[in-house]
Amino acid sequence: MTTTKTTCPYCGVGCGVLATKIGDGKVSVKGDPEHPANFGKLCSKGLTLAETLVPQGRLTYPMIANERVSWDAAIARVAEKFATTIRDHGPDSVAFYVSGQLLTEDYYVANKLMKGFIGSANIDTNSRLCMASAVAGHKRAFGADIVPCNYEDLEEADLVVLVGSNLAWCHPILFQRLQAAREKRGTKLVVIDPRRTASAEGADLFLGITSGSDVALFNGLLRQLYLRGEFDPAFVFSHTSGLSEALLASREWTTEGVAAATGLKQTDVEAFYALFAAHEKIVTAFSMGVNQSASGTDKVNAIINCHLLTGRIGKAGAGPFSITGQPNAMGGREVGGMANMLAAHMDIANPVHRDAVQKFWASPHIPEKEGLKAVDMFQAVGEDKIKALWIMGTNPAVSLPDSGSIAAALKRCDFVVVSDVMAQTETTQYAHVLLPAQGWGEKDGTVTNSERRISRQRSFLAPEGEARPDWKIICDIAEAMGFDGFGYEGPAEIFAEHVGLSEVQNNGTRLLNLEDWKGQDFEALMPTQWGGRRPFVDGIFQTHDGRARFVPTLFKPVTIDEGKYTLNTGRIRDQWHTMTRTGLVPKLFSHRAEPYIEISPAAATSLGLHPADLAEISGEHGKSIARILITQTVRDGDVFQPMHWTSQFASQALANGNTSPAVDPFSGQPALKSSAVSIAKKAIAWHGCGIALGPLELLTCYWAKAPLLEGFAFECADEKFPADWLAFSGSLMSLEASEISTVLTGDQASFRCVARKNGKLIFAFFASAQPVEVSRAWLHQQLGSDVQSVQVLSGRPAAGVLDHGPIICSCNGVGRNLIKRAVYDTHGATLSAICEKTNAGMGCGSCRPEVQRIITEISATRIAAE
Numbered sequence: 001m002t003t004t005k006t007t008c009p010y011c012g013v014g015c016g017v018l019a020t021k022i023g024d025g026k027v028s029v030k031g032d033p034e035h036p037a038n039f040g041k042l043c044s045k046g047l048t049l050a051e052t053l054v055p056q057g058r059l060t061y062p063m064i065a066n067e068r069v070s071w072d073a074a075i076a077r078v079a080e081k082f083a084t085t086i087r088d089h090g091p092d093s094v095a096f097y098v099s100g101q102l103l104t105e106d107y108y109v110a111n112k113l114m115k116g117f118i119g120s121a122n123i124d125t126n127s128r129l130c131m132a133s134a135v136a137g138h139k140r141a142f143g144a145d146i147v148p149c150n151y152e153d154l155e156e157a158d159l160v161v162l163v164g165s166n167l168a169w170c171h172p173i174l175f176q177r178l179q180a181a182r183e184k185r186g187t188k189l190v191v192i193d194p195r196r197t198a199s200a201e202g203a204d205l206f207l208g209i210t211s212g213s214d215v216a217l218f219n220g221l222l223r224q225l226y227l228r229g230e231f232d233p234a235f236v237f238s239h240t241s242g243l244s245e246a247l248l249a250s251r252e253w254t255t256e257g258v259a260a261a262t263g264l265k266q267t268d269v270e271a272f273y274a275l276f277a278a279h280e281k282i283v284t285a286f287s288m289g290v291n292q293s294a295s296g297t298d299k300v301n302a303i304i305n306c307h308l309l310t311g312r313i314g315k316a317g318a319g320p321f322s323i324t325g326q327p328n329a330m331g332g333r334e335v336g337g338m339a340n341m342l343a344a345h346m347d348i349a350n351p352v353h354r355d356a357v358q359k360f361w362a363s364p365h366i367p368e369k370e371g372l373k374a375v376d377m378f379q380a381v382g383e384d385k386i387k388a389l390w391i392m393g394t395n396p397a398v399s400l401p402d403s404g405s406i407a408a409a410l411k412r413c414d415f416v417v418v419s420d421v422m423a424q425t426e427t428t429q430y431a432h433v434l435l436p437a438q439g440w441g442e443k444d445g446t447v448t449n450s451e452r453r454i455s456r457q458r459s460f461l462a463p464e465g466e467a468r469p470d471w472k473i474i475c476d477i478a479e480a481m482g483f484d485g486f487g488y489e490g491p492a493e494i495f496a497e498h499v500g501l502s503e504v505q506n507n508g509t510r511l512l513n514l515e516d517w518k519g520q521d522f523e524a525l526m527p528t529q530w531g532g533r534r535p536f537v538d539g540i541f542q543t544h545d546g547r548a549r550f551v552p553t554l555f556k557p558v559t560i561d562e563g564k565y566t567l568n569t570g571r572i573r574d575q576w577h578t579m580t581r582t583g584l585v586p587k588l589f590s591h592r593a594e595p596y597i598e599i600s601p602a603a604a605t606s607l608g609l610h611p612a613d614l615a616e617i618s619g620e621h622g623k624s625i626a627r628i629l630i631t632q633t634v635r636d637g638d639v640f641q642p643m644h645w646t647s648q649f650a651s652q653a654l655a656n657g658n659t660s661p662a663v664d665p666f667s668g669q670p671a672l673k674s675s676a677v678s679i680a681k682k683a684i685a686w687h688g689c690g691i692a693l694g695p696l697e698l699l700t701c702y703w704a705k706a707p708l709l710e711g712f713a714f715e716c717a718d719e720k721f722p723a724d725w726l727a728f729s730g731s732l733m734s735l736e737a738s739e740i741s742t743v744l745t746g747d748q749a750s751f752r753c754v755a756r757k758n759g760k761l762i763f764a765f766f767a768s769a770q771p772v773e774v775s776r777a778w779l780h781q782q783l784g785s786d787v788q789s790v791q792v793l794s795g796r797p798a799a800g801v802l803d804h805g806p807i808i809c810s811c812n813g814v815g816r817n818l819i820k821r822a823v824y825d826t827h828g829a830t831l832s833a834i835c836e837k838t839n840a841g842m843g844c845g846s847c848r849p850e851v852q853r854i855i856t857e858i859s860a861t862r863i864a865a866e
């Protein structure tokens, strides 16, 4: 058995993974105890990585017009079409849309090809959706895109402020590190978010602000800190500039004004300001809730301003900390994989930098102006300004805002190339040429995590079919276009060139200098941070005068028309992006198996919505359907919809069908968290749910499906009853049954059907006029078992057997009812005691905040009753 040290391909925490081949082509995966990001721990997604290493759904050979072709033919076709488009329409008529899933070496050569040889800056990335506002904010304040913190700072801080970051679900291992530190040293936690997320469970202060009002809150903090004299005059005097202008922009933000703008109680605003003033070691960690906004860059700078004023930067346990979404968004930034960057933290607008990069690459061109950022790029595709587009490792027809217009643009584009791991995505259907890329476990290179740590992603599997590494595909096409400088032997050579470029024209002017990596054995690279342990420790920033800049920031309220709701989109605990990988793992659907939308009780009442109804969510351009989840965790005017579901898993669930293409003016990052939508109850005659062995083809009605260990679970609904329930059920069954049992009520409005074959349950279907009350978790476990039909028809376990209820802990399959019973049985038990008793939270630990929430709810009910 050989074990390979590699890195998790999901989020920006960048956890180290040990992958071991255990025979029969199987792989086991566990956390790398030596990796400084995770010290051996992995979240639910990382722990199930081995289950994604299957051939199912892979793109295994190149295709032109849906016909299999050789690599030579595909490369020749792409090279010829890009070359003729450039010849006929100029370099800006082509574009690359790349991905934070790419390795740094892939990004490096893609950027080199587009900017250095094609001569356009039309290369942008899905990282634009993730952290472009943080990049723009860093550059405005520090003069360069530098994240000043380390993960240890979260453990060394006395106060951690999470802003627009559901760390508990989106970066679970970092949240666990924070929670461990809180238990050990009593770190205070403030959570600022329009939603009371799992991260807010147990926080010292939760500020449920109005969507988009962060700038008002932090401008008010800046003003208060200054007025109270709670700042560091020596630091401000010696290391910053622009305070007066920032204070001027903040002058109107009294605590009363802040309370009015943010929708918070004035006492809560004051409590936050007092906490910030009282602690020296403060980390303000922020993510998509800050970045994905029409004023995302100002939000970032409003946060940074407060750290500059107090000198809480460049010190242990202190600083503004952008936590990146994607595994290699940071690596892409380092090599200039965005339309407004050059490479190695050099600037397109700087002629010295342009000259230096061009000489280093020995390239014929270098663009003098920025290229098109993601949203503008697809608009240009739709307007026929971009005529040849290459999409690498991403699914923009799902993930970009106003996804309907993205699909329309792709449909009309002259020439679309998609290189991807998966064959069927919303985007691959528009490709004229499909190129199979290697996936995690096959490809080889480096990634950089949120704390600037470069780690190796190593290959331990043979590629599936004819899949090739992205860097190789790009270089082959560059050479076929007649360009020199792309004849690399492998990723080590590309990484060495990246190291070399980081030193060019540097002389200490750019912190991104990888000279320490020079001459190192690529195979043996250990996870190492660039920029040293403590950027800005000397108070020297990368502006021309070495001073950090205060930036005056402007509060722009999100305005939503009367009668509409503010749609907040985001991630859930156990899924990743558009489910192309996590969608292969049954366990990861056990927590949330169907597209849903969270709405407050008051809003639900006013719309006549009841729990588990279906709702139509209508944006300016599109519409989706989701199950209603009524919860106190969202504000009355807001709704929250996860962004993961695609047409592979549900009939009409694209959250981004409803989102607006509005962007931040500085970063170009879309405002994915504040679109205006209408919500209406969907008229439904019947709701259904079921399980089926074998393939499941659903229907013309509403449906959602989730994989089980064998077969699928499904939900469905329709506006009219089928003419014949038995025939309808039969249309869902792909295996022939030897025994079918049914129950039909006299009014034909409720139907249950159970089918077995050779004594095993192969199918069950339940339908009724109301949302079906069947124990899903129990039902899903019965598929393929010898359970009696009569028991299945009842829709729940036998009398005396506890129905565990909806799954909370997906690692160990522990349901809500079991946890509740444990809490009732053990009055006053701690979280750890309940976890030990029920086994919830004893796997990856990501569900612990939800277990805590159940304990808190029951305790509150008890206190109210007493």
Ligand code: SF4
Residues within 6 Å of the ligand: 008, 009, 010, 011, 012, 013, 014, 015, 038, 041, 042, 043, 044, 045, 046, 047, 170, 171, 172, 173, 174
């Ligand atoms: Fe992967 Fe989870 Fe670690 Fe993120 S926190 S890198 S998803 S294991």
